[in-house]
Each structure stands twice: as structure tokens, then as C-alpha cells.
Amino acid sequence: MTEPAQKLTKAMLFAAKKHTDQRRKGERAEPYVNHLVEVADLLASHTDGKNINLICAGILHDTIEDTGTKYEELKKEFGENVADIVKECTDDKSLPKAERKRLQIVNAPHKSDEAKMVKMADKISNLRSILDSPPPDWDLARKQQYFDWAKNVVDGCRGVNAGLETEFDNTYKRGVKSFGMKVA
Ligand code: ZN
Numbered sequence: 536m537t538e539p540a541q542k543l544t545k546a547m548l549f550a551a552k553k554h555t556d557q558r559r560k561g562e563r564a565e566p567y568v569n570h571l572v573e574v575a576d577l578l579a580s581h582t583d584g585k586n587i588n589l590i591c592a593g594i595l596h597d598t599i600e601d602t603g604t605k606y607e608e609l610k611k612e613f614g615e616n617v618a619d620i621v622k623e624c625t626d627d628k629s630l631p632k633a634e635r636k637r638l639q640i641v642n643a644p645h646k647s648d649e650a651k652m653v654k655m656a657d658k659i660s661n662l663r664s665i666l667d668s669p670p671p672d673w674d675l676a677r678k679q680q681y682f683d684w685a686k687n688v689v690d691g692c693r694g695v696n697a698g699l700e701t702e703f704d705n706t707y708k709r710g711v712k713s714f715g716m717k718v719a
Contacts, residue, residue, distance in 0.1 A: 539587040546591040553602040561668030577656040581698035589649050592620035596653050599625040623650035643691025651692035655699040658685040662706045682710050
């Protein structure tokens, strides 16, 4: 049997390699893996590290969407449960961006508890990135739009992890404070 720590470091290495050439959109163009580790850390700290598959899915959540990794590859390397959570967190890239964003809001309430937690952690990390290293070409309206969309997605994920909800709400409030955003 694979020990949890082994499974986690294997997922970290797998994701680091897959995302090697990808950077975050912020002014510091952070390595993409920073985002993945942050998502995994949020999940681990708000669930007392009890669910290794959830934490691995957090590390791997963007591999299908952004690196062309196949579901079957994740299933073979990390098992069906991890692969299923990642798949649930993957947008259908054949659809236009606006439609993909709309579907995230519509579909959020129907996701598994694990996928809801990954989605909340993902949005927390993305809001923190906008606050701490904003994309240089984003004006206030675009930031506000992203914050409000993220809040709509998270509102559909509520009820499975109070700690992640509170963390999201506090991060959203930081945006209201620093940017003078309107509360949705
Ligand atoms: Zn992400």
C-alpha cells in the first residue's frame, strides 16, 4: 500500500512536471505550482489532513484542464477517486469561456463534497493572487467581476466545510477593503 506521504509527494512531482512551463497571471508571474501547493495546503489545513485523496486532487486539480493530462492517466497513477474529483473540477474547454464560467455557477451545487472543497480552495487562492499580485492588465471592474463570479461559484459549494467558507468570505472582504469593491 502506498503511504499517504508517498502519494502526496508523487502528486506534487507529477503536477510540477506537467505545469513546468506555466506561470500565474499576476504581475510577479509566479510559478503555477505555487497555486497548486496553496490549494492543497488550504484543503489539508481545513480538514486536519485526514483525506489524502482530497489533498492529492487539490494538487492535481488543473492537470486535465491546463496540461492535457488524461483522466485515464490520473486514474492509473492515483486511483479512481482522485481522478474523479479532478474531472469534476475540469471545465469543458470546447465551450466558449463565458459559457464555461456560467456552467461553473450552475453546476457547483451538484458536485461531490470533495469537488466543492477543491473549488472553494481554488477560488480562495485565485482571490489572494489578485489581491497580492494583480494581473497588470486588469482594471478594477475586471477584478470586481472576478470576485463576484468566484463568490457565486462558492455560494453553490456551501455546506460542506465551514472553515473554507469563512476563509473565502474573509478574502472577499479584503478585496472590498483594498479595492473599494461593492459587495455582491
Ligand atoms: Zn486552479
